[in-house]
Amino acid sequence: MPRHSERTQSWRVGVLFSQTGVTSVIEKTQLNGTLLAIEELNSAGGVLGRQIEPVIYDPASEPYRFRDLALQLTNVDKVNVIFGCYMSSTRKAVLPVVERHNALLFYPTLYEGFEFSPNVIYTGAAPNQNSVQLAHFLMESFGKRFYFVGSNYIYPYESNRIMRDLVRQSGGEIIDERYLPLDAVEEDFESVVVDIVKNQPDVIFSTVVGQATAHFYRAYARAGLNSDMIPIASLTTNEADIREMGAEVACGHYTSAPYFEGIETEENECFVARFRARFGADEPVTSGAEAAYFQVHLFAEALKKSGDIGTEVLRNELMGGEYSAPQGRVRIDPDNGHTYLWPRIARVDANGRFVVVATTSSAVKPDPYLVSPQVNDWSLRQFKIMQTAPHMANRSKLK
Amino acid sequence: MAANVLKTLRDLRVLVVHPHDQEGEILIRQLDRIGCQIEALWPLPDPLPAMADVIFITIQEDALDDLRRVCSDDGPLKPTLIALVSYEAPTVLQAVIDINFDAVITRPIRSFGVMANLVTARQVWLREKAQREKAHKLQRKMMSINKINQAKSMLMDTLNISEKEAYKLIRDRAMSKRVTTEEMAVSIINANELLQSLQKSD
Structure with missing residues (x-):
């Protein structure tokens, strides 16, 4: 031929x-x-x-x-x-x-x-396959005072709208939300980190994407903060970002996604x-x-x-x-x-690997047009938190 | 108010007046994704069902008069109306204006734009509803003030008292009879008219 x-x-x-x-x-x-x-x-x-x-x-x-x-x-x-x-x-x-x-x-x-x-x-x-589960997990584990940090485009705005809705439904509050350019570098995040320290939220919800992700986590670590004090939770921070920022910087932070390398x-x-x-x-x-x-x-x-x-x-x-x-x-x-898809939440361990701490017993139907997800969404009935945050015991020391 | 419109989309009862074809299917499936409660009907029902919150209506250029009749604007506020048009010709758009549609979707129908139109149409409709209610309330209030003023000047003339005293008289009477000041004012006006007509016939 x-x-x-x-x-x-x-x-x-x-x-x-x-x-x-x-x-x-x-x-x-x-x-x-x-x-x-x-x-x-x-x-x-x-x-x-x-x-x-x-x-x-x-x-x-x-x-x-x-x-x-x-x-x-x-x-x-x-x-x-x-x-x-x-x-x-x-x-x-x-x-x-x-x-x-x-x-x-x-x-x-x-x-x-x-x-x-x-x-x-x-x-x-879609948001009903990661945000709902993450909101539930974070409020169960850490509290209801959230601080939002995101990149400046549509995905962080809309993800934050959904998260804000879920947090407020549970009587929680959003202390502040900050949006930085996609090409933001470590120094750009310094003022955000200062504000975080000042406000002492229970958790940071990050919708920073791309190479700025590593910059944000590094700026956070460099200011002497770590996940035992205030964990960062994300829908996007992934194995590649962790490799960029290093295990030490990533350790203890959370991501909600249907897949992790270690499944x-x-x-x-x-x-x-x-x-x-x-x-x-x-x-x-x-x-x-x-x-x-x-x-x-x-x-x-x-x-x-x-x-x-x-x-x-x-x-x-x-x-x-x-x-x-x-x-x-x-x-x-x-x-x-x-x-x-199969919603999961994982925590980064000391070696920079995601360890799944919450998972679902069946795949969740996508609902891309859900305007107001509920904190008690039915899909959460099958969502099991297997491991609570290991540092919960330490938190009282900080307050 | 905008937030409420978005958050109540899944409670909306939506009627789709469209032939059973591929475009109708695109519209219905998109409304299903948005999560509305949907019913489909064809041809145009007469009268429009009262139960629907929102009606998507196919505009048939050869039956604009029927549409005008079915959607005629007397009576209570119609549901939110969204026109589905094939032509932007002034004949068609005039009908859209006359019938007071809240939004227009042009063919070919695509999934994109259905939600945006639904949300804005609902918002426009809610605003119109609120304005109508406000106007109606103000109208009632004006009529009431008119009646009270009329009764006041009658009492002032007849009893030779001040405006303040006239008003106090109406209000005290209203309270003791357990009626509104407006109702008391109307009784006074009626009684006065009766007296005057009796005096005239003497």
Whole structure:
């Protein structure tokens, strides 16, 4: 068979994760998750005997680059399936492109909700799959006086709106909220840390994303603060951020996400082993990487059934599609194109590893249009706190 | 008020007047994601069901008169109305204005925009409802003040007393009879009119 024919026989897909710029640390792990899944599928003979051929670009954490490269993928590379995007601003930039070309974007990132497009499959957590659980856990464990620190864009605003609502429902209070630029550095956080020390909240809810995450945690540690005094809780701080900031700085802080590197499932042990074998033992595996990984497999399962990469037929097969992901069995909800996921909360240990302290006994249905989640949301009945905060006993000393 | 609109979206009873086709499906499924309680009907019911909080109505360009009749503005405040239009032609938009729709969604219907329109329409409707109630209250108050003023000047003329004394007289009478000052004022006006007509016929 001539080579060019072999090439046209492949399933060509677009991959848009930033390898440079403010969110490249996390997006590189998502790129790795994507590539790992594609290579697994290809080495097992591809899908229906055809290899998956990724067309990879670096959108450099800039929304306009995402838009231009999405256009490049759809117009020039003639691709109608794209895996990519981290920040909501980049997804919003790609959205009109995939809608106009009737392409399909697989988005492996938690986000603020309130979106549905027939051209997007959402495999990250909606607020009812991470914020509700985190609010519940933090108020049970630490108290109800919250301090919000976030990056200055839509996701922190909306996440904070939800958290504020949940805290106030329980009679708690938000002492202050601060928003810093995406490219904020350690010194930029100093005044925030001073204000935190002054106000002595029970807990800090951080929606700082990207490289600023490590800067914030470092500024916090440098001021002599630690998680025994006031823990920082986040929806985004992940294994890659911890590697950036170091175990000592990260130790004791919390993250709510459907996946952590250390989850003890058979699927996850295989996944992490393969990930490390492919990208190096030190490469962090994140919740974004896991979603990026399983969404390629969901795509492949659907493609196997449809035999056709056309958006309509593929989407039909994707709706209700299931896969045994590293986090547990996931399923695409046909009602909204989001995914049933497994909420978990983990605490960073002294070695810089996440240890799961709260988990759920079944996957939680996504509810991306939930305006007012309730602190007593029914899904919490299956949410078990296995380990209370180890330093609770010390807290009285601080007051 | 805006926060309340957002927080009560899942309590809204929403009626969708739309043919059973793909666009209707897009709208209904989006309203389902938003979490409203939805009912779908076609064709346009006459009269509009009183139970709905919000009605999405397909505008049929060839049946604008029927729509005007069904949605005519007399009687109590209609539910929140959102028009689904295929044309931005002035004929259609005039009907949208005449019928007093709270928002307009243009075709093709997409998931995006349904929630934004629903929220703003509801907000506009609530504001209009509050304004109407306020206007009605003020109107009642004005009428009441008018009646009391009329009764006061009658008493001032007849009994040759000051305005203050006239008012005190009305108020004391009202209290002892356990009626409002307005009702007492009306009784005085009626009695005075009766007396005058008797005097005239003498």
